[in-house]
Amino acid sequence: MNLKEMLKFADDIVFAKTGQHLDDLQAAVLQGTLQRETYKEIAKDFDCSESRTREIGAKLWQILSEDLGEDINKKNFRSVMERFQVSIYSNVAQEESVQINSVNICGEGRHPPDISKSHPLNQETANSKQTKTLHQDLSEMPELGDFFDRTHSLQTLTTSIIQQNSRLIALTGISGIGKTTLAVKLVQQIKDEFEYVIWCSIDASHTLDEFEHKLIQFFSQSENPDSSPTNPKRLPLIKYLQKHRCLVVLDDVHNLFCSGELAGKYKPEYEEYRSLFKQIEKLSHQSCFLLIGWEQPREVTQFKNQNTPIRTLQLKGLDIAAGREILRDCGLEEIDNSEALIHRYEGNPLWLKSVANLIQELGIGVTELLLDDSILLPEDLKDVLQQQCDRTSELEKQVMSLLAKENQPVNLAKLLEKGQISSSDLLNALQSLSRRCLIEKQESLYTLSPVLKQYIKGL
Structure with a gap:
């Protein structure tokens, strides 16, 4: 279901309830919500007040909730x-x-295949075939x-x-x-x-x-x-x-x-x-x-x-739009360089929430934080990383220590040259670290995420 189909679906519900199709502002609220915009951003794009935009949104969520039989709001509409x-x-x-x-x-x-002709309201029951x-x-x-x-x-x-x-x-x-x-x-x-x-x-x-x-x-x-x-x-x-x-x-x-x-x-x-x-x-x-x-x-x-x-x-990290939604939920609605911050913490929801809460509590500027390539590691984030890294073998710890010292991804030959590890042991360690999702592979090159590098260096 693309953006146009989602809006058509919502329009059908509103028309069935009110006898009127979505007006331009209602459509803008739904489209902005699907694109993860705040009410303030939607209001600015549509050139109206934020309070008016919120009022229109509240009425829409009420109509959709009554029709679909569940509590729908701006936060969960997209999901x-x-x-x-x-x-x-x-x-x-x-x-x-x-x-x-x-x-x-x-x-x-x-x-998925094209489902534009399918409409959830036309499905009398999603599980009618289930008889047991x-x-x-x-x-x-x-x-x-x-x-x-x-x-x-x-x-x-x-x-x-x-x-x-x-x-x-x-x-x-x-x-x-x-x-x-x-x-x-x-x-x-x-x-x-x-x-x-x-x-x-x-x-x-x-x-x-x-x-x-x-x-x-x-x-x-x-x-x-x-x-x-x-x-x-x-x-x-x-x-x-x-x-x-x-x-x-x-x-x-x-x-x-x-x-x-x-x-x-x-x-x-x-x-x-x-x-x-x-x-x-x-x-x-x-x-x-x-x-x-x-x-x-x-x-x-x-x-x-x-x-x-x-x-x-x-499972990999979230995209930029979802990362921004996490930052907004944590109170960081109007920040510059949010994309760079999300990339630095690899779109990991828990990592982003942890650093966003620290930024909020200390009043740190994100731009200032990004200037010197700083990686903040709040104590709760360190605890999470410790739980996973403590599970690794001594051999894996050696390899992660080698990777933490490298500024660029390195190949197998360089790792063999830098460390006192046999090729067989190194390959087994790399395979194990990969299965734990603790290292990243780029073609034939290996590296650690910036967050893990910072954590390993601090041990």
Whole structure:
């Protein structure tokens, strides 16, 4: 749904409610909101007062909220439109049996087909084909909170799960990048496609036996609510995944792996999870496991073949428009060089919020901050970086220390020359750091982000 289609959708709703189409100022408010402009910016572009613009906006949000059955405001209007886009995209793709085979590993995915003739109001029910009872345990799923533009990532994941029936999907990225938030948004949008949906956060108590027992108890009690707790009729986990369409989300999956080792090495007490993930990949079933974490099982990251039922999506930073929205939410509405600040913190939502709060509290000028290439590292941001960097092996720490000293990206030969590390160890360390999303690769060159460089230098 492009800008024109979004405005047409809103116009249809307003006309149905009021008998009148959008006037020029109403259209300007909606268009400005979709382009992430403030009321002040919209008013300036339209040459009217900010208060008048706010008044028009409030009336529009009320009309849209009443028609769509949810609270819509300036902050979430764009995401609501994008959700309709993903929802329509999924329904059209299913109805026309569209085969999409272009989900990129560690990438974003193909744009959806033309859906301009589809209208969400013409869909009597988005899940009319769903005839079985739905069972959902989302008690461990966090609240959505602020959600910024991730349309292409949502489309990629939706395509992988709904159309391509991927059995195992790894959602990875550096701390604060928005993995869990994206997953929450995804689950909210596709949960009714499944008979069973459960969200589990991995912590120290989740041995494989305990985890499987939790899932089987959820499936069996929903399937046989009258069965006796002392004599339950329970099947092996894989049988439930084969019998029903299930979505299982595992958050913080990195807690299964050892600290101080190369990425993806299981803790001894969690080694049996390897067999579970292999079983999910190898055996035929109609369910999906979504793994979220700083690092993923080694057997998952090794698969790059599009013909396998495994997918990996590495989440990158937000674009400039979304970054500016974060800064505005943090009170930095009128700042120069916001684009340079967003680039410096790589569009990482958590990093941007952290530095924006520090700038606000201390009254630092952004222009002044950017003059000498300063990288501010608030204490809360250091804590987040420490949690992830503490998981790395001594070998990885050596490589990051080498990269932190370089002003430009370097190739493998230069790293071998600078450090006292064998080529084999260096390659393994680079692969592990890449899987942790702690280094950046530009063709055959390697580097650290400015934020990580500053953090490593300060150790």
